Amino acid sequence: MNVSSEAGKSNGKGRLEGTHLLVRAGEYACALPLSSVRRVVRALTVHPLPGASAELEGLAEFGGEPMPVLNLGRLVHAPAGPNPTYPVTVVVWVGPVEAREMLGLSCDSALEVVHVPAGSVVAGDGGFLLGEAPVAGEVVRVLNLEALGRSG
Amino acid sequence: MSVPQARGFLLLRRGGNLWGIANAAVDGLGRQGVDYRITIGGGGGDLRADEILGVVEELRVWPLAPVVSRFWPEPAAGLAVHGHEPVVMVDPGRLPAALSAEVATEGSGEGDRDDE
Secondary structure: OEEOHHHHOEOOOOEOOOOEEEEEEOOEEEEEEHHHEEEEEEOOOOEOOOOOOOOEEEEEEEOOEEEEEEEHHHHOOOOOOOOOOOOEEEEEEEOOHHHOEEEEEEEOEEEEEEOOOHHHOEEOOOOOEEEEEEEOOEEEEEEOHHHHOOOO | OOOOOOOOEEEEEEOOEEEEEEHHHEEEEEEEOOEEEEEEOOOOEEEEEOEEEEEEOOOOOEOOOHHHHHHOOOOOOEEEEEOOEEEEEOEOOEOOHHHEHHHHHHHHHHHHOOOO
16 A cells, blocks of 8 residues: 655654545545554455445444444445445444444545645534545545444 | 343344344244244244244344444344354344334235245
8 A cells, every 4th residue: 555645745753654544435535544444355245234224335244243334435425436336345443442343434445545634624524524635636535433433 | 232141042034134033032933935934922023034044052242333223223132243144133122124024924925825
């Protein structure tokens, strides 16, 4: 996985540390906090749940545990891209640290690790969509995975 | 969570999914047409299954994550894994519509003949 030019910029102490994993979901690029990302794997076999809303693709097994898999593109209301097969599952932790849960996010691709300065994030809803930030010439959706795991 | 502490879980398949229910909650099991009918004790109602996989003695049950409840309105007692496949644990006190015998009866037509 590459580190972007943003991530490689010097802050006087050397290279800036990557803070987010950039993934493609439909026509959107989304930044997931690196500390919440457990693994990126080829799309897992998902068993759809009858009556579930479109965001929830279903359940999969990962590491011997049951894991819900959400469609990231639908979560962020992204228009479908040219190849909407969602061949990648990003396994993440969601919810508060003391009660975190494992979750799969189906995406088109995992792009690179980038540095997203907190001060560059603007215009979010304060919840799952923390805001938007410019990264390497593109506006990306910066996501708050802790909010996704909260009940209600 | 209302999964009883008694050991043993009945595993069944319906609509391609794997479901489990505490064996202690099951009162009866029989064929009905092409389906299986599982009677839940205490007047809990009946379930329908396409296939009965059998009873497993041990099953680790994880609580249903809030993120699942947010996008899936059905009641469940938790989640488990059997043979690398996720299992939805049925709450005997709140049966999911996907397993409901009533829903199946309304839509199943001639195949619904009771063979018992």
